[in-house]
Amino acid sequence: MAVSPAQAEEHLEHAEGALHEQYEDIDQQNESYIVGMWTFLVTEVMFFGALFVTYVLYRWRYQHDFYIAHLQTNTGLGALNTTVLLCSSFTMALAVRSSMLKNRTGVIAGLIPTLMGAVTFLVVKYFEYMEKFAHNHYPGPSFIPPAGTTRGGSEMFFSLYFGMTGLHGIHILIGIIAIGTLIYLWARQRPIVTEDYVPTEMVGLYWHFVDLVWVFLFPLYYLIPS
Numbered sequence: 082m083a084v085s086p087a088q089a090e091e092h093l094e095h096a097e098g099a100l101h102e103q104y105e106d107i108d109q110q111n112e113s114y115i116v117g118m119w120t121f122l123v124t125e126v127m128f129f130g131a132l133f134v135t136y137v138l139y140r141w142r143y144q145h146d147f148y149i150a151h152l153q154t155n156t157g158l159g160a161l162n163t164t165v166l167l168c169s170s171f172t173m174a175l176a177v178r179s180s181m182l183k184n185r186t187g188v189i190a191g192l193i194p195t196l197m198g199a200v201t202f203l204v205v206k207y208f209e210y211m212e213k214f215a216h217n218h219y220p221g222p223s224f225i226p227p228a229g230t231t232r233g234g235s236e237m238f239f240s241l242y243f244g245m246t247g248l249h250g251i252h253i254l255i256g257i258i259a260i261g262t263l264i265y266l267w268a269r270q271r272p273i274v275t276e277d278y279v280p281t282e283m284v285g286l287y288w289h290f291v292d293l294v295w296v297f298l299f300p301l302y303y304l305i306p307s
Contacts, residue, residue, distance in 0.1 A: 118283045122290055129294055132245050136301060139237050146234025151305040153218055153227055154242070155209055159303040162205050166292045169198030173260075173285045180274070180281035188267050188274075188281065195288065196260045199253050206250055210243075219243060242302055249298060252291045259284045 140147045176191025217225040218239055226235040263284055266274045274280050 114279050114283055118286055122286070125290065129245075129248075132241075132248070133297070133301075136241050136245070139241065140305075143231070143234030143237060146230040147238050148305050148307060149230045150218075150227055150235040150238040151302060153213070153216070154303050155212060156303045158205050158209050159299050162202050163295065163299050165198045165201050165205070166295050169195045169202075170289055170292045172198070173288045177278070177282050177285040180278040183275065183278075185267055185270065185275065189264060192260055192264045192267070196257060196264065199257045199260065202253055203250060203257075206246065213239070213243075245298060246302070249291070249294055252294070256284075256288050256291055259287065 172191045172194045174191075176188045176195065179185075179187030179191060213219055217223050218227070220236050220240045220243065224232070224236050224239070226232045263274065263281060267281075
């Protein structure tokens with residue numbers, strides 16, 4: 082559909098506050114945002130994918146040890162964190178929708194509970210980790226295998242558990258920084274976010290990816306069938 086000169090001028094006027102000097106127009110800038118974010122997410126999928134393949138291979142090799150070892154995980158806390166992240170994904174979606182409508186109050190109202198959910202997740206994970214350390218269920222010289230398991234199999238389970246959930250926790254921390262920065266920018270009404278919803282959408286996309294990873298981690302470590 083053809084755009085009249087008046088419409089083009091109006092679009093440029095609204096976008097210029099969010100447009101960086103290296104781009105010709107806001108559409109080119111947004112396209113670079115989207116391509117960059119999806120490229121990043123593809124690398125993340127490959128990274129976590131390699132870890133999931135490693136998990137599958139060792140779980141196949143140590144089926145009994147993995148089952149017994151997983152009984153030491155706290156399913157209640159894991160389910161709580163799953164609920165927290167799913168709710169935070171919903172509030173993030175509301176924030177992104179509000180950013181499209183340029184509703185500053187709605188964006189902040191969606192981002193704050195999302196940030197609280199991320200912090201809650203890490204707090205719950207801290208108590209989970211402390212429980213494992215209290216029972217010496219962490220890889221190393223002082224590791225004590227759960228009764229009925231071999232040291233090699235159960236230590237491999239907890240190595241993967243700490244490695245994959247710890248890496249996911251780092252992504253949660255990065256999300257906290259990104260969401261906190263968004264809240265600051267929206268609160269200060271910076272044009273980079275108020276005049277262009279794509280930066281908010283990109284943070285939302287990252288957060289949904291982090292939530293999706295946990296949706297796979299939860300059953301793999303907390304709900305292993307007998």
